[in-house]
Amino acid sequence: MTRMTRSEPKEASQLSLTPAWGAEVAVVDSRALSAQTVLEETIALYGIRNWGSEYFRVNGSGEVVCAFPASQPAHTPLKDLVTQLGDRGIATPVVLRFPQIIQHQLNVLAGAFESAIKEFGYHKDYIPAYPIKVNQKKEVVRDVLRFGDPYQVGLEVGSKAELAVALALTDNRHSPIICNGVKDAGYIKLALIGTQIGKRVFIVVESIFELHALLACSQRFGIRPRIGLRLKLSARGSGKWEKSSGDLSKFGFTTTDLLKGIHFLREADMLDCLNLLHFHIGSQVTEIRRVKYAVKEAARTYAKLRQLCPQLTALDVGGGLGVDYDGSRTASESSVNYSVQEYANDIIYSIKEVCESEGVEEPTVLTETGRMIAAPHAMLVFNSVDEIGLSNGPVWVDDYESRPEVIQEMYDIYTGTNAKNYREYYHDILEQREEMFSLFNLGYLSLEDRGLGQELFWGTCERALKFAKAVKHMPEEFEDLEQRLAHKFICNFSVFQSIPDSWALEQLFPIMPIHRLNEIPERKGYLADLTCDSDGKVDNFIDLRDIKEYLELHALNGEPYYLGVFFTGAYQDVMGDYHNLFGHVHDVSVVIDENGTAQITEIIPGHTVEGVLHIFRYEREELLAAFRTRICEGAEQTGVPAEEEEDLLREYEAVLGSYTYLTPEKDGG
Numbered sequence: 001m002t003r004m005t006r007s008e009p010k011e012a013s014q015l016s017l018t019p020a021w022g023a024e025v026a027v028v029d030s031r032a033l034s035a036q037t038v039l040e041e042t043i044a045l046y047g048i049r050n051w052g053s054e055y056f057r058v059n060g061s062g063e064v065v066c067a068f069p070a071s072q073p074a075h076t077p078l079k080d081l082v083t084q085l086g087d088r089g090i091a092t093p094v095v096l097r098f099p100q101i102i103q104h105q106l107n108v109l110a111g112a113f114e115s116a117i118k119e120f121g122y123h124k125d126y127i128p129a130y131p132i133k134v135n136q137k138k139e140v141v142r143d144v145l146r147f148g149d150p151y152q153v154g155l156e157v158g159s160k161a162e163l164a165v166a167l168a169l170t171d172n173r174h175s176p177i178i179c180n181g182v183k184d185a186g187y188i189k190l191a192l193i194g195t196q197i198g199k200r201v202f203i204v205v206e207s208i209f210e211l212h213a214l215l216a217c218s219q220r221f222g223i224r225p226r227i228g229l230r231l232k233l234s235a236r237g238s239g240k241w242e243k244s245s246g247d248l249s250k251f252g253f254t255t256t257d258l259l260k261g262i263h264f265l266r267e268a269d270m271l272d273c274l275n276l277l278h279f280h281i282g283s284q285v286t287e288i289r290r291v292k293y294a295v296k297e298a299a300r301t302y303a304k305l306r307q308l309c310p311q312l313t314a315l316d317v318g319g320g321l322g323v324d325y326d327g328s329r330t331a332s333e334s335s336v337n338y339s340v341q342e343y344a345n346d347i348i349y350s351i352k353e354v355c356e357s358e359g360v361e362e363p364t365v366l367t368e369t370g371r372m373i374a375a376p377h378a379m380l381v382f383n384s385v386d387e388i389g390l391s392n393g394p395v396w397v398d399d400y401e402s403r404p405e406v407i408q409e410m411y412d413i414y415t416g417t418n419a420k421n422y423r424e425y426y427h428d429i430l431e432q433r434e435e436m437f438s439l440f441n442l443g444y445l446s447l448e449d450r451g452l453g454q455e456l457f458w459g460t461c462e463r464a465l466k467f468a469k470a471v472k473h474m475p476e477e478f479e480d481l482e483q484r485l486a487h488k489f490i491c492n493f494s495v496f497q498s499i500p501d502s503w504a505l506e507q508l509f510p511i512m513p514i515h516r517l518n519e520i521p522e523r524k525g526y527l528a529d530l531t532c533d534s535d536g537k538v539d540n541f542i543d544l545r546d547i548k549e550y551l552e553l554h555a556l557n558g559e560p561y562y563l564g565v566f567f568t569g570a571y572q573d574v575m576g577d578y579h580n581l582f583g584h585v586h587d588v589s590v591v592i593d594e595n596g597t598a599q600i601t602e603i604i605p606g607h608t609v610e611g612v613l614h615i616f617r618y619e620r621e622e623l624l625a626a627f628r629t630r631i632c633e634g635a636e637q638t639g640v641p642a643e644e645e646e647d648l649l650r651e652y653e654a655v656l657g658s659y660t661y662l663t664p665e666k667d668g669g
């Protein structure tokens with residue numbers, strides 16, 4: 001192999017400073033990017049126009065702003081909100097909650113059904129019910145009831161605890177309360193009490209066994225319930241929950257059970273109590289045709305039963321209306337291939353068609369849409385505190401002449417890699433690295449030289465990759481290099497507390513920096529959280545056509561760097577756990593007022609250290625007393641003077657009172 005003689009060190013810097021920003025952009029790069037072009041490129045890169053256009057946008061200064069309500073021209077940067085909160089002692093990580101988004105989502109949902117009803121001349125109403133399990137937080141349930149009041153929004157519950165909330169909070173007499181889930185006598189009794197006090201409670205039974213329990217209970221108390229039956233359809237959902245629907249689903253009546261159920265109801269003289277049929281084909285249904293199949297099957301069952309049960313007047317089509325997390329509008333798991341209007345049209349039209357053909361009255365239609373109502377209204381903001389990469393910019397070699405031959409050789413490869421030879425040089429550096437390791441293991445290389453060798457290796461990989469990406473078809477051997485060269489961004493949050501589905505289901509969320517979008521994001525990175533768990537990371541990101549294993553990010557510059565995870569309002573907030581004792585994060589409600597100014601309307605502080613310890617029955621006083629004893633014991637051995645013991649206790653106490661996440665040090669602190 002002939003290689004050019006070694007280059008002077010200063011060339012290294014000239015060669016390595018071009019950003020690793022991808023081939024397409026490298027071309028643009030040479031034309032010297034204008035500020036506007038950079039902005040356009042970054043906006044396109046994170047796809048915010050596809051997934052966020054209704055609610056979030058990027059302003060001319062490269063900051064993500066709230067773009068709602070639609071009538072408001074002024075837009076508040078999210079970064080300003082974070083700074084304001086910081087001034088009030090509320091540091092990141094923080095959940096930002098936007099009640100106006102819940103309102104808008106409800107309007108969109110109810111509006112879509114309203115226009116479908118009008119368009120197809122449907123004769124009955126539509127009523128949405130919000131499934132509490134999607135986000136049980138008091139603020140969220142309260143907002144749903146408040147903004148859904150014009151639509152008589154109801155609540156769907158799946159347990160005694162959820163029913164207790166629903167009975168106490170709903171004050172609209174027409175609002176339905178739909179009781180799903182496995183029920184014991186206490187659950188059934190509380191639901192019957194709901195009926196007794198005049199609420200519109202539907203007790204949806206999921207099996208013959210439960211039907212018997214309900215009939216017995218209602219006869220004992222002399223209360224006639226509104227009964228719903230959950231159907232086990234043969235139609236299946238699509239997406240992640242496909243397997244738990246259809247014939248294999250955990251819940252519901254088969255046709256045989258249904259006929260038995262009717263028989264028992266008739267025997268008990270309670271056939272007129274059967275008011276509702278219910279089904280649910282799973283969450284985040286990605287394909288509209290699955291919804292159509294299920295609705296047709298359920299509507300047909302309704303129509304047949306309706307001829308036997310004149311009081312059967314409602315059909316509840318469950319949840320499953322999906323959210324387009326990646327903005328691709330496809331049937332991929334993080335997206336949906338239909339609009340809300342299309343969803344409503346297909347449901348209303350299908351039911352109408354079946355009822356007409358069977359000559360029966362149409363039912364009132366209920367939905368249990370949860371994800372669509374709640375997901376977009378909340379987001380998590382956190383800061384990144386450190387960045388760790390295998391390749392860290394230009395490598396310098398002093399004393400070239402006195403270095404071992406292998407290091408000189410590696411340096412020559414590093415400086416000599418270019419568009420023509422990058423493949424060959426990449427192979428060479430792989431070989432030299434093996435050589436370097438053997439020499440080190442035999443004791444011929446110093447630690448310093450080994451360190452230098454490593455840097456030269458990764459530096460060469462980075463340069464070779466850049467050239468490989470510039471060609472039309474990147475050679476296969478370079479594909480996993482990209483992943484290996486990605487930087488690890490250490491981020492101030494816990495995946496397990498704040499985005500559990502990212503870990504448990506590999507669900508994708510839109511994630512992007514909320515500022516600095518007028519700068520080229522030179523790094524490719526993945527996110528590592530604070531937990532000491534190798535699963536505590538995010539390394540799958542949305543992309544229009546694919547899933548990315550890294551996210552384009554900005555090099556940390558000493559200033560706080562904030563990232564947002566969007567659409568975390570459904571299922572994330574409330575399913576998190578306390579891995580490594582990281583607690584709830586601060587929860588802040590924000591309303592955009594009529595001047596377009598964002599107002600912080602409510603701050604619910606996250607857990608302090610003692611707050612999260614309390615959950616596990618470690619009590620503050622007990623811990624302080626025990627730590628005081630430990631100080632005394634220790635002082636005997638180490639000779640800490642008695643007057644300093646109090647200070648040590650104060651320090652311990654201060655930590656008990658602090659946020660469980662990383663917090664900026666107070667001035668002088």
Ligand SMILES: *Cc1c(COP(=O)(O)O)cnc(C)c1O
Pocket residue numbers: 131133134156180280282283284318319320321368369370371372
């Ligand atoms: C979870 C659940 C829902 C909510 O589904 P989304 O996908 O959030 O709309 C509705 N109904 C039942 C029975 C559920 O279990």
